[in-house]
Amino acid sequence: MSFINEILHETDPEKIRKETEFNYREYVNPFALRMFKNASLDIIEGKREGASVWDISGEKYIDCVTGAGIFNVGRHNPEIVAALKDALDVYDMGGWISILRERGLLAKKLAEITPGDLKYSLFCSGGGEAIEVAVKLARGHTGRSGIICMENGYHGVTGFALPATGRDVYKTPFAPLAPGYLHVPFNNLEAVKEAVSEDTAAVLLEPVQGEGGIIPADDDYLHGLRDLCDQHEILLIFDEVQTGFGRTGEMFCAEHSGVVPDIMVLAKSLSGGLYPISCAVFTEEISDFLMTHPFVIINSFGGTSLACLVALATIDYIEKNDLPARARKMGERFMAGLNTIREKYPDLVVDVRGKGLMLGMEFPEDSIGPRMVYQLRKNGVITIYTFNNPKIIRIMPTLVITEEEVDLVLEAMDRSLKQIMVQEERFEKGRQK
Numbered sequence: 001m002s003f004i005n006e007i008l009h010e011t012d013p014e015k016i017r018k019e020t021e022f023n024y025r026e027y028v029n030p031f032a033l034r035m036f037k038n039a040s041l042d043i044i045e046g047k048r049e050g051a052s053v054w055d056i057s058g059e060k061y062i063d064c065v066t067g068a069g070i071f072n073v074g075r076h077n078p079e080i081v082a083a084l085k086d087a088l089d090v091y092d093m094g095g096w097i098s099i100l101r102e103r104g105l106l107a108k109k110l111a112e113i114t115p116g117d118l119k120y121s122l123f124c125s126g127g128g129e130a131i132e133v134a135v136k137l138a139r140g141h142t143g144r145s146g147i148i149c150m151e152n153g154y155h156g157v158t159g160f161a162l163p164a165t166g167r168d169v170y171k172t173p174f175a176p177l178a179p180g181y182l183h184v185p186f187n188n189l190e191a192v193k194e195a196v197s198e199d200t201a202a203v204l205l206e207p208v209q210g211e212g213g214i215i216p217a218d219d220d221y222l223h224g225l226r227d228l229c230d231q232h233e234i235l236l237i238f239d240e241v242q243t244g245f246g247r248t249g250e251m252f253c254a255e256h257s258g259v260v261p262d263i264m265v266l267a268k269s270l271s272g273g274l275y276p277i278s279c280a281v282f283t284e285e286i287s288d289f290l291m292t293h294p295f296v297i298i299n300s301f302g303g304t305s306l307a308c309l310v311a312l313a314t315i316d317y318i319e320k321n322d323l324p325a326r327a328r329k330m331g332e333r334f335m336a337g338l339n340t341i342r343e344k345y346p347d348l349v350v351d352v353r354g355k356g357l358m359l360g361m362e363f364p365e366d367s368i369g370p371r372m373v374y375q376l377r378k379n380g381v382i383t384i385y386t387f388n389n390p391k392i393i394r395i396m397p398t399l400v401i402t403e404e405e406v407d408l409v410l411e412a413m414d415r416s417l418k419q420i421m422v423q424e425e426r427f428e429k430g431r432q433k
């Protein structure tokens with residue numbers, strides 16, 4: 001047995017937990033480990049399949065975090081695994097200083113499936129990196145520097161992406177950041193109008209704010225932004241890192257409103273949950289900048305042969321199984337159940353909302369989100385509150401989740417809220433004594 005197989009087939013969960021926690025404490029990041037434990041997310045992933053993940057101890061959980069939208073095609077999808085194995089039998093990653101057939105095929109496919117006249121793709125490995133490409137393209141094409149972005153938006157934590165993220169806690173320790181970014185309230189067209197100046201290059205937003213608390217952009221707002229951008233020759237950039245590839249009930253969230261951006265950023269689920277890849281897809285008009293700057297992004301690992309083949313297999317799987325329609329159907333089932341739960345616990349649940357299988361439940365105060373995460377884990381479901389707003393927990397399962405599994409999650413939510421309500425009543429009685 002190779003030492004890799006020994007790692008893969010170790011069966012003693014206690015040994016694995018002790019060793020892994022020791023290695024995290026000593027060699028990875030002791031403070032991240034503590035945070036995972038405090039957040040009841042110290043699951044050490046073992047088996048992964050369909051809508052579920054198993055702790056190394058064999059405990060099964062329905063995964064409603066999915067890395068904030070990485071696993072749309074399901075955990076460890078066997079068809080995508082087979083595609084990667086086929087690719088590995090023939091190729092390595094491919095050199096970046098060469099031309100790769102697979103990259104061309106994927107770019108062509110993305111031009112076909114993305115809305116409107118989005119056409120060219122530049123590839124990277126992560127979402128933040130692809131946001132950086134979008135910002136560079138916008139500045140390069142327009143010759144202006146201003147990027148209007150949204151309060152509580154999340155676009156990653158790398159160079160040109162970090163200043164776009166709308167929460168200070170990620171940014172303050174690293175100042176000075178790249179200048180030129182201006183934040184305005186989300187879903188507020190007037191605020192964008194006021195922020196526009198002669199130096200504005202682009203407006204950047206998520207069509208459903210993910211880490212901001214699962215807040216869909218209004219259709220009118222998106223149409224208003226499109227008109228405003230056209231009027232001032234400003235580029236509109238949609239960050240579809242979480243919302244892309246069927247998550248919201250359409251292949252891309254932009255399709256709900258019919259508003260086509262000039263640049264669309266894709267990542268997470270493009271990888272099939274198996275091989276990192278991200279990209280910025282943009283119109284031919286913007287491509288003029290590439291004439292003088294063909295290497296607007298230079299990276300070793302952006303759009304490798306293996307990544308592109310996995311992405312092609314992933315898109316094929318999403319299309320063949322019509323995962324956007326499935327997200328709509330399961331989303332409706334979830335929404336009906338979540339509304340019933342909200343009516344049952346009016347003091348604990350103030351709102352349920354979302355699009356397709358990008359759903360959120362809002363609580364009246366910060367402390368309930370983390371308690372709900374804890375109770376849900378005990379009831380067989382993993383979820384997490386949104387990073388920029390702990391009052392909201394996200395429900396973002398794989399898009400292959402079955403009706404039975406949706407019902408199991410809803411039952412677990414009902415049970416968890418009941419447990420929290422009992423705690424609240426006990427607390428209240430104690431206070432009155």
Ligand SMILES: Cc1ncc(COP(=O)(O)O)c(C=O)c1O
Nearest residue numbers: 068126127128154155156241242
């Ligand atoms: C909407 C959005 N944009 C960008 C990013 C950054 O992606 P990555 O973590 O791959 O850099 C994320 C990550 O969660 C995201 O949710």
